[in-house]
Amino acid sequence: MNHLINTFPSRSVAVVLGTRPELVKLAELIRTLGPAARVLHTGQHYDDDLSGSFLDELGLPAPEYLTGVGGRPRALQVANALAGLDERFAAEPPLAVVVQGDTNAALAGALAANARDLPLVHVEAGLRSHDRAMPEEHNRVLIDRLADVLCAATPDNRELLLAEGVPAERIAVTGNTVVEAVRRHRPRAEDREAVLAEYGLTRDGYVLATIHRPENTDDPAVLAVVLGELAGLAHELPVVLPLHPRTRVRTEEAGLDPLLDDVTCIPPVDYTTFLALAGDAAVLVSDSGGVQEETTVLGRPLVAVRRSTERPEALAEFADLVTPGLGISTAVHRRLAQGKAGLRRLASLPSPFGDGHASERIAGLLTQVVRPSTAEGPRGPTAPHAVRPHRSAPAVFAGV
Structure with a gap:
């Protein structure tokens, strides 16, 4: 897997985030992607106490920051982040987009990927509270409908997605990236x-x-x-x-x-x-x-x-x-x-959220979305290209 990621062009996988929990949960995946990761921070958590110092602590590269998002009402956060992301995706199209969870930043990233017909990977897919009063519930449902690859943290999350009609070939049970985050950073x-x-x-x-x-x-x-x-x-x-x-x-x-x-x-x-x-x-x-x-x-x-x-x-x-x-x-x-x-x-009990290898599995799924081309083309004979999975195609992504 790592050798395939090493073939990705620099900054070719857009990782969109905007809050402190997203930084924590995506840190190991960003490290695994290395130079291929292009981190875009919407500034939903704009307070330095909530996000700024985390970048240094987690050892993450400096992101591209959007402006005009933090501290705004929800609709403006999503709209302004979507406009900013679309502008950047137009100027420098990524080969895939990764979002995590159910934040306004994640929804904006999913909508921007969909608008530009870019493969979308949703980390922590399939969570449901069945509480329509919760804004995050709306976000996560919408993101799951847009995603090409849904990384379910648990088998129960996978079953919820299947019950909603999401094709099995789009779902992989990866575990939750929080497990490796806690293990890595607990002093x-x-x-x-x-x-x-x-x-x-x-x-x-x-x-x-x-x-x-x-x-x-x-x-x-x-x-x-x-x-x-x-x-x-x-x-x-x-x-x-x-x-x-x-x-x-x-x-x-x-x-x-x-x-x-x-x-x-x-x-x-x-x-x-x-x-x-x-x-x-x-x-x-x-x-x-x-x-x-x-x-x-x-x-x-x-x-x-x-x-x-x-x-x-x-x-x-x-x-x-x-x-x-x-x-x-x-x-x-x-x-x-x-x-x-x-x-x-x-x-003494194991965590129900996995074994601490979720980021590795998600990176492996990315190598199926962005994989080396065998045909000569403007990127060269071995450069990666984006493969947008067909929603009605035979199984491409199996559950882990």
């Missing part, structure tokens, strides 16, 4: 101890919380309930809250700052520090989809504060799904009551 034990010492924490003796979704932050009454639950827990054991910019602003606007008096609020942290904190927490409280996956690799319990989830695989053992209210502290106490034995049991 060694001595470094984790140093992080805990910095914050005055002890292993298995604190709660780590992350809250940022609009459903939990945009309604002051709901936000007050969530922060109130965290404040109550903080009377029993330390609660550490890396404060997302949206949550910080909404808390200030609603006059809810006193609810944070007993919570240890810290700025957003780099990925390595987050994994150090998450991997030694007694329990996590979060509304993040990515954290639902990461805790299965770290072997830690999670209370997911959401109406619904597109990652039910985590609920089997690792996570409890609750809506804002007393269910948060109840679920936390239930997990705490399981003690060290409960933590050991979770640590």
